Amino acid sequence: xxxxxxxxxxxxxxxxxxxxxxxxxxxxxxxxxxxxxxxxxxxxxxxxxxxxxxxxxxxxxxxxxxxxxxxxxxxxxxxxxxxxxxxxxxxxxxxxxxxxxxxxxxxxxxxxxxxxxxxxxxxxxxxxxxxxxxxxxxxxxxxxxxxxxxxxxxxxxxxxxxxxxxxxxxxxxxxxxxxxxxxxxxxxxxxxxxxxxxxxxxxxxxxxxxxxxxxxxxxxxxxxxxxxxxxxxxxxxxxxxxxxxxxxxxxxxxxxxxxxxxxxxxxxxxxxxxxxxxxxxxxxxxxxxxxxxxxxxxxxxxxxxxxxxxxxxxxxxxxxxxxxxxxx
Amino acid sequence: xxxxxxxxxxxxxxxxxxxxxxxxxxxxxxxxxxxxxxxxxxxxxxxxxxxxxxxxxxxxxxxxxxxxxxxxxxxxxxxxxxxxxxxxxxxxxxxxxxxxxxxxxxxxxxxxxxxxxxxxxxxxxxxxxxxxxxxxxxxxxxxxxxxxxxxxxxxxxxxxxxxxxxxxxxxxxxxxxxxxxxxxxxxxxxxxxxxxxxxxxxxxxxxxxxxxxxxxxxxxxxxxxxxxxxxxxxxxxxxxxxxxxxxxxxxxxxxxxxxxxxxxxxxxxxxxxxxxxxxxxxxxxxxxxxxxxxxxxxxxxxxxxxxxxxxxxxxxxxxxxxxxxxxxxxxxxxxxxxxxxxxxxxxxxxxxxxxxxxxxxxxxxxxxxxxxxxxxxxxxxxxxxxxxxxxxxxxxxxxxxxxxxxxxxxxxxxxxxxxxxxxxxxxxxxxxxxxxxxxxxxxxxxxxxxxxxxxxxxxxxxxxxxxxxxxxxxxxxxxxxxxxxxxxxxxxxxxxxxxxxxxxxxxxxxxxxxxxxxxxxxxxxxxx
Numbered sequence: 140x141x142x143x144x145x146x147x148x149x150x151x152x153x154x155x156x157x158x159x160x161x162x163x164x165x166x167x168x169x170x171x172x173x174x175x176x177x178x179x180x181x182x183x184x185x186x187x188x189x190x191x192x193x194x195x196x197x198x199x200x201x202x203x204x205x206x207x208x209x210x211x212x213x214x215x216x217x218x219x220x221x222x223x224x225x226x227x228x229x230x231x232x233x234x235x236x237x238x239x240x241x242x243x244x245x246x247x248x249x250x251x252x253x254x255x256x257x258x259x260x261x262x263x264x265x266x267x268x269x270x271x272x273x274x275x276x277x278x279x280x281x282x283x284x285x286x287x288x289x290x291x292x293x294x295x296x297x298x299x300x301x302x303x304x305x306x307x308x309x310x311x312x313x314x315x316x317x318x319x320x321x322x323x324x325x326x327x328x329x330x331x332x333x334x335x336x337x338x339x340x341x342x343x344x345x346x347x348x349x350x351x352x353x354x355x356x357x358x359x360x361x362x363x364x365x366x367x368x369x370x371x372x373x374x375x376x377x378x379x380x381x382x383x384x385x386x387x388x389x390x391x392x393x394x395x396x397x398x399x400x401x402x403x404x405x406x407x408x409x410x411x412x413x414x415x416x417x418x419x420x421x422x423x424x425x426x427x428x429x430x431x432x433x434x435x436x437x438x439x440x441x442x443x444x445x446x447x448x449x450x451x452x453x454x455x456x457x458x459x460x461x462x463x464x465x466x467x
Numbered sequence: 468x469x470x471x472x473x474x475x476x477x478x479x480x481x482x483x484x485x486x487x488x489x490x491x492x493x494x495x496x497x498x499x500x501x502x503x504x505x506x507x508x509x510x511x512x513x514x515x516x517x518x519x520x521x522x523x524x525x526x527x528x529x530x531x532x533x534x535x536x537x538x539x540x541x542x543x544x545x546x547x548x549x550x551x552x553x554x555x556x557x558x559x560x561x562x563x564x565x566x567x568x569x570x571x572x573x574x575x576x577x578x579x580x581x582x583x584x585x586x587x588x589x590x591x592x593x594x595x596x597x598x599x600x601x602x603x604x605x606x607x608x609x610x611x612x613x614x615x616x617x618x619x620x621x622x623x624x625x626x627x628x629x630x631x632x633x634x635x636x637x638x639x640x641x642x643x644x645x646x647x648x649x650x651x652x653x654x655x656x657x658x659x660x661x662x663x664x665x666x667x668x669x670x671x672x673x674x675x676x677x678x679x680x681x682x683x684x685x686x687x688x689x690x691x692x693x694x695x696x697x698x699x700x701x702x703x704x705x706x707x708x709x710x711x712x713x714x715x716x717x718x719x720x721x722x723x724x725x726x727x728x729x730x731x732x733x734x735x736x737x738x739x740x741x742x743x744x745x746x747x748x749x750x751x752x753x754x755x756x757x758x759x760x761x762x763x764x765x766x767x768x769x770x771x772x773x774x775x776x777x778x779x780x781x782x783x784x785x786x787x788x789x790x791x792x793x794x795x796x797x798x799x800x801x802x803x804x805x806x807x808x809x810x811x812x813x814x815x816x817x818x819x820x821x822x823x824x825x826x827x828x829x830x831x832x833x834x835x836x837x838x839x840x841x842x843x844x845x846x847x848x849x850x851x852x853x854x855x856x857x858x859x860x861x862x863x864x865x866x867x868x869x870x871x872x873x874x875x876x877x878x879x880x881x882x883x884x885x886x887x888x889x890x891x892x893x894x895x896x897x898x899x900x901x902x903x904x905x906x907x908x909x910x911x912x913x914x915x916x917x918x919x920x921x922x923x924x925x926x927x928x929x930x931x932x933x934x935x936x937x938x939x940x941x942x943x944x945x946x947x948x949x950x951x952x953x954x955x956x957x958x959x960x961x962x963x964x965x966x967x968x969x970x971x972x973x974x975x976x977x978x979x980x981x982x983x984x985x986x987x988x989x990x991x992x993x994x995x
Contacts, residue, residue, distance in 0.1 A: 177870025181878075181913075183506060183513075194587075195911060201644075230664065231507050231649060240664060292694075299700045311700045317667045317688040318496040415692040417665030425503070425693075430870050 145465075146455060153454075157447040164443045165219060165436065169212050172432050178204055179228050179430045202228045215436065224437035229429045234437040238419065242441070244314060245418035247330075248410075249403050251338045256345035257396050261389070263346075264353020269380065271358070279350060287347035295340045295413035302336060309336050312415035337414040341407055345399065349392055356388040363387075386460050393460070397453035404442045491683045491976050491992025499709035500698055501668065501689035508662065509648035510630050511583050514590060516712055519627045519985040521668055521689050525566075526630035526653035529557060529576070532893070532981040534734055536794050538621070539980075541987075542571065542631055542654065552616030552936040559607040563677045565633045566652045566659075573603035578634035580611075587642050594623040594897060597934070616936040619894035625738065626655070627985035628892075656682035656989035666691065676989070683976070683992035695719070702729065708971040708993075711735065711984030715969040717778040717843070723969060730972050733780060733965040735983015740789045740891035740898060741964040743781070743847070745884055746876070749918045749957050752883035753833040758820035759860075760956040761803050765816060766858045767851070768808030769962050776846045780967060784960035787952040788899060788945065789891045791963070796938065797895060797945040801953035804960070813858045822859070830859035836876065836885040837866045847961075848886055877913045888964060889914060895945065896933045902958055904929050920957030 180198045199205045203214065218225055224234035267279040286294075303311040310316065314333050321329045360366065361384060369379045408420035419438055426434040457464045501520050507513065510522035529543035543557040563571040581601055584591030597617040602610040613620075623629055631654065636647045651659045654677070657670035668689040672682055690707055692698045699719040701707045705728070715723065724731040745763070747754040754760055769783035782790060785800040792798040805812075822830040835855075837848040845866060852862045862884070867875070875881050892898030901907045905926050907916035925948065932944035952958075968983060975994050980986035 175870070177874045181870045181873050229506055232664075237664065244665070296696050296700075299697060303704055304700055307704075311704050311706055312692050312694075312697045313690065313706075314666060317498050317669070317690055318686075320669075412693040413697055415666075415690070415694070415697060417663070421665060421693060428868060428870075429506075 146458075150451065150455070153451050157444075157451075160447065161440065161443050162216070165216065165440055166212065168436055168439045169215065169432075170208075172435060173208060175430065177430055179432070180204060182429050183229070198228075215433075219440065224440065225433040227426070227431055227434040229426065229431040229434065234434050237422070237434060238437050238441055241417060241419045241422050244416060245404060245407065245411075245420065247334065248337055248341065248407060248416060248418055249400070251334060252341045252345065252403065252407075253396060253400070255338060256342040257349055257392070259342070260346050260349020261353050261392060263350040264392075265357060265385065267350065267354045268357035268361070276354075280354075283347040283350040286343040287351075289343075291340060291344055291409045292413055294343060295336070295410055298336045298340055299413075309333070312413075314415075314417055333414075333416075337410050337416050340413070341403075341410045345403075349395070352395060353388065353392050356391050357384060360384045360388045389460055390457065393453055393456055397449045398446075400445060400449040404438075404445070490680070491990065492994060493683050493992070494685050495683075495993040496686040496688060497684050497709065497974060497988070497991060497993065498667075498688040498690055498707050500701075500707050500711075500714040501691055502698065502710075502712070502714040503693070504665065504691040505668075507648050508651050508659070508668075509643070510627070510651075511579070511632050512587050512643050512648065514588070514627075520711065521670070522630060522651065522653075523626035523655070523982065523985050523987050524657040524670055524687055524989075525651045525655045525659050526626055526632060527655045527987065528624045528626040528629050528631060529559075530624040531986065532622075532625060532738060533979055534737070534981050536737070536893075536981060538624075541626070542576075543624070546621075552618070553613045555611040555613070555620075557609045557611070559609060560677060561607055563654050564675055565635075565654055566673060567633075567636075569633065569635055570606075571631070571633075571654050572606040573609040574606070575631055575634045576609040577601040577603050578638065579631050580629070583632055583637065583642055584629055588629075590623075590892075590897060591629065593901075594620055594629065615934040617896075617934060618936060618941070619896040619933065622738070622893035623897060625982050625985070626987060627982055628738075656987055657684075657687055678989070682987075682989040684988070687988060699723065702969060702971070705971060708974045709968070709977070709984070710970070711968045712966055715967070716841075717780060717967065720967050720969050721778050728972055730970060732968050732970070732978060734978060735968055735980065735986070736966050737791050737794075738893045738981045739966075739983075739985075740791050740893070741888050741966065742784065742789055742891050743886070743888045743961040743964050744784075745851075745959045745961065746882075746887055746917050747885075747957060747959070748880060748883050749920050750880070753831050753860075754883055756820065757955045758816055759822070759831075760959060761954075762813040762816040762820075762858060763855065763860070764803050764956055764959040765805060766808055766810050766813035766854055767959070767961065768854065769804075770806050771808070772847060772850055773962050776843055776850065777962075777964070780965040782963040782965065784962050786949045787903075787958070787960060788895055788949060789963050791891070792895065792945075795894070796942045799946045799949050801949050803953050803956065808854065810854075810857050817858060824859045828859055829861045832861045832863070833883045834865050835862045836872065836882045837864060838885075838887045839867060839869050839872050844886060851886065873913055876917050877915070878911050880910075880917065880919065882917075885917070886961075900929050900933070903952065916957075918957035920955065922951065922955065925951050 179202060180195050203211060215225060227234050227237055230237055263279050267276045270276050299311050302309050310333055314330060316329050366379060369383055404419055407418060408424050411418045411421040423435060423438045501517050503517055505517035505521060506515060508518060508522060510518045510526060527541050529541060531539040531541050533539055542560055542563060544560050545558045547556045559573055565571055580595055580598060585595050597613040597615045598611050599614050600612045633652055636652055637645050656673050656676050658673045660669045660671050662668045670687045672685050676682060692701060695716050699715050702710060702715055720731050723729045747760055749755060773779060773781035783806045785804045786798060788798045790798050817830060824830050835848055835851060838844050848864045852864055855862050876885050890898050901915045903916060903920055903925060905921040908919050909915050928944055928948050932941060932948060935941040935944060973994050975992055977988050977991040
C-alpha cells in the first residue's frame, strides 16, 4: 500500500474515532452546564428590570427550557447530528451564524499567534541551544522567563499604554476603525493594524513556552548517538544541526502546539477582553454569565472538534518530520 | 367641561426652533461606549440599560424632558388634560415619517400603547395601567381614556420609557419575536444600519428627519469594549467620545476629568433616579424585628460610603424617596437616616429591644448578600460588615453571579439582608411602589417586593396616592407613606447614586435632556 493511501485510511479511521469522543464531550458539557443555578430566562428578565412570572414561563416554553433535562439533551443531540447547533435566545440568532461570524476573528488571532509564537519560539530556542551558556543564551532564557511569568492582562494594558496612548502607533482596541468603515485593501490594512497588539500579547506567553521547550529538546538531541555517528561520518556541524537535530527536536514542540490550539480559544478570553477583539473566547465568557447554554455548548463542540482535528494534523506532520514514524 | 391649564401648544416650535438656531456643525461620526453589549434592540420589550443607550436615537417618544423636568414636545406637539384628569388628548406632529417612508399617525400611538407597551413592556403595564382605551378621531389626534387619573403617566413618554413603534411592522405578528426587534424602524434622527456582534452598532443620519436641519451628526457608532481599563484608554485616545452609566469607572473618571479635553457630569440621570439600598427579609431570619432594621439604618455612615467607595458621587438618602422627588414635592426628610451614622444611638436601640451582646460583643449573626454588579458593591459590603460589627451584628458576605443571586433573592427568598440598587424612575408609582406594596410580593419577578413587607394601611395610601390629581393632597399622602416606611424600614435606603457621564469636550449639544445617555442626541455635534 502506498504511503498516501495509508494516510487517507488513517485519517478516516481517526475521524470515526473522534465522533464518539465528541458526543461524550457534548453530553458531559450539557449536564455540567445545567448544574449552574438559574437559566437564560432569569438573566434576561433580571436585566429587563422586572418581568411577570407569566412572561418568564412563556419565554421558557419558547426556549424549550420547560422540558425535562433528558428530553432537552435528546433534542440537542438530534440537532447536532444534523449540524444544527440550535438557537441562541440571548442573541436571538442561530448559534451556527453567531459562531461562524466570531470564528473568523478568533481564527485570525489564533493563526497569527501560533505562527508568531511557534516560529519565534523555535528560532529563539534554536539560537539559545546553539550558543549554549553564552550571553545570547542567557538573554533569551531570561526573556522567556519574564514573559512567561507576566500576567497576560497586564502585558496587554501596558502595550496599550505604550503603543497606543504614548506612541500612538496602534489603536487601543476593536477590530476595525468604526469612524471610517474602510473597504477593500484599506480594510485589510485597518484590521492588520488592530491585530498587532493582541497578537503580540497573546504570543508572548506561548513564545516563552516554545523557546524553553525547543532549547531543551535541541540539547537532548545533541547528546544522542546518531549525532556522534554523523560527526564520525564527517558531516558539517551545520548539516547536523539543521537536517538531523532540528527535525527530531521539533517533534515535542509540534505536539505541544497541537494540544494548545484548544487552549488558545479559552486563553484568548483575557486578550479578547482587553483589546475588545470580537472572538469566540469573549463570546463563551459572556454566554456563561448569560446562561446561554446553547451557544456555550456550540462553542465547546467547535473547540473539541478543533482539538481532534489539530491532533490528527500533528500526527500526520510527525511522519513527515520523522520518516520512522508510520501511521497505522 | 373646564380644562386644566396644561396645554403646551407653543413650546414645540419655539423651543426646537431656538435650539436649531443656535446650531452646531453638521457632519462627523460620534463613537460612544455601550456597555455591556445589548441582548436585543427591542426597546419596546426590554428596558435593559444598553438597549436604552442605543434605541432612543432610532425610536422616539411623544415627549422628552429637559434637565428641569419640563416636557419637550417630540412626536406630540401638545397635550390637554380634562379637569377630572381622566381624559388626555394628544395633538401629534404632522409630516413625521417612519424610516421606511410610511407616515406616522395616531393609529401607531394607539397600537404602541394598547398592544405593545401595555402588554409586553416590563414597566408599561404599570405606567399605562389606568388607560382603558385610546380614541383616534383623526390621524393626528390621540385621546387617552383613563379609569382613574394618573398624573405619573405624564412622566413616562420619553423615547426610552415608551418608544413609539410602527404598527405596520408589528401588527398581526408575535410582538416579542417580530423581525423588527433586531432591524428597528423608527421615526428618530438616526437610522439603524448594522449591528456587528461583539464590535459595534452603527446608526446613520436620517436625512428625512421631521425637524429641518437636524440631526447634525452623520453617524453614531456604539462600541462594545469589555475591559474597563481599555474603555478608559479608548476615551483617553479620543477613539470614543462619550461614556455613561459608569462605563468608565469612577476611579478612572476622577483622573480623566483633570485633562483638558475630557469632562465629567452627573446630569442626565434624574429620570432614572438610582438608589442604593439594603433589602431585608421581613418574614424570616435575623431581621424580622423592625427595631434591628432601624438600628442598622442609624449606624451606617452614608457620607463615608459615598466619599470612600464612590469617590464623592452620591447623596445620602434621607427617606424612602429620592430627593429628586423634591421637584414634584413628594420628598420629605425622615428620622433614622443620619448622614454620618450614629453608632451609640444604634447600640441603644438594640439594647432597648433586648438584643444582648455575648462575650465577644456579638448580638446576632447573619449573611449579607451583595449585588454582583462590580467591585464597588463588594467594597460597600465590606464596609457594612465592619460597621455592623461595631453594633454587634456579625455579618458574613456572600457574592454570587447574577443568575444565582437573582434566584436566591427573588425566587427562593433565601436571604436575610441584601445590598442592591433600584431605579426610582421619574415617579414613585413607577419606581418605588414595587418595593413595598402587598400586590408587589411576586415570587419569581425580579426587583419587586422581596422583603415581603405587607401593611394594609400603606397599601391603601399607595393606592390613593398614585391617582391623586391634587398636588397638595398627593404631597400629604406621600409624606405619610414615608413616615410609615421610616418606622418599619423593610428597606433601608443608603444613598442616591450619582452615575457619571464622561465625555470629550469636543462633543456638544447632548447634555440638555433629563434622559441623558438615554436621549436622542439629535442636537449633538462635534466642535474641533
